[in-house]
Amino acid sequence: MLVKVSPSLLSADFGRLAEETKAVEAAGADSVHVDVMDGRFVPNITIGPLVVKAIRKSTKLPLGVHLMIEEPEKYVPQFAEAGADTIYVHVEACVHLHRNLQQIRALNKRVGVALNPHTPVESIRWILRDVDAVLVMTVNPGFGGQAFIPQSVQKLKELRDEVDRQHLNVVIGVDGGIDAKTAPMVVGAGASELIAGAAVFGRPDYAEAIASIRKAGEAVRI
Ligand code: DX5
Ligand code: ZN
Numbered sequence: 163m164l165v166k167v168s169p170s171l172l173s174a175d176f177g178r179l180a181e182e183t184k185a186v187e188a189a190g191a192d193s194v195h196v197d198v199m200d201g202r203f204v205p206n207i208t209i210g211p212l213v214v215k216a217i218r219k220s221t222k223l224p225l226g227v228h229l230m231i232e233e234p235e236k237y238v239p240q241f242a243e244a245g246a247d248t249i250y251v252h253v254e255a256c257v258h259l260h261r262n263l264q265q266i267r268a269l270n271k272r273v274g275v276a277l278n279p280h281t282p283v284e285s286i287r288w289i290l291r292d293v294d295a296v297l298v299m300t301v302n303p304g305f306g307g308q309a310f311i312p313q314s315v316q317k318l319k320e321l322r323d324e325v326d327r328q329h330l331n332v333v334i335g336v337d338g339g340i341d342a343k344t345a346p347m348v349v350g351a352g353a354s355e356l357i358a359g360a361a362v363f364g365r366p367d368y369a370e371a372i373a374s375i376r377k378a379g380e381a382v383r384i
Pocket of ligand 2: 170195197228
């Protein structure tokens with residue numbers, strides 16, 4: 163099973179974002195994960211479209227922009243314009259989720275949907291065919307460096323089954339508490355894109371960190 167590793171810039175040195183982004187590209191990252199927080203949907207505030215635009219200039223890697231914001235439809239066009247490749251909106255933040263996904267599609271971006279830990283797979287059953295990627299939150303969004311929530315493994319299996327049942331090509335990503343220890347569990351349950359913040363930026367050698375997460379995931383036989 164091929165596994166993609168996407169470092170989350172949330173744990174990078176924000177004073178040196180361009181350098182940090184270049185460093186993970188050189189270290190073998192498959193894409194870069196950017197966490198956008200509004201202080202309302204989650205209890206933290208991070209960055210906006212201007213900073214995404216700056217990050218875009220520092221790497222050729224695809225940018226996954228994870229919108230942890232209310233009323234994401236108001237800002238999706240700005241993040242698209244800023245250079246996002248995949249835009250994730252949260253199920254819990256969208257009253258008209260299908261419409262919000264269509265908005266991302268119309269902007270020619272990869273369409274992503276994210277689920278909080280308590281949100282069931284059932285909540286995306288009827289929109290699954292309209293997305294390119296699902297992000298299963300394996301911590302409560304808002305902060306880096308939190309502990310992996312173990313019941314996420316069963317949820318991932320349910321999602322994998324549903325994706326297969328509908329014969330879809332949807333990428334299943336996981337976000338939160340992912341490291342070389344948790345990678346085998348989530349890959350075994352059906353995830354193929356691993357977002358990791360602290361487990362990459364909290365280590366002295368980014369290449370070694372990324373390789374060890376990838377290796378731990380790819381060692382799983384499915
Ligand atoms: C959580 C963010 C994650 C976070 C992951 O709110 O969406 O992307 O940065 O960080 P780690 O890997 O440190 O749990
Ligand atoms: Zn994230």
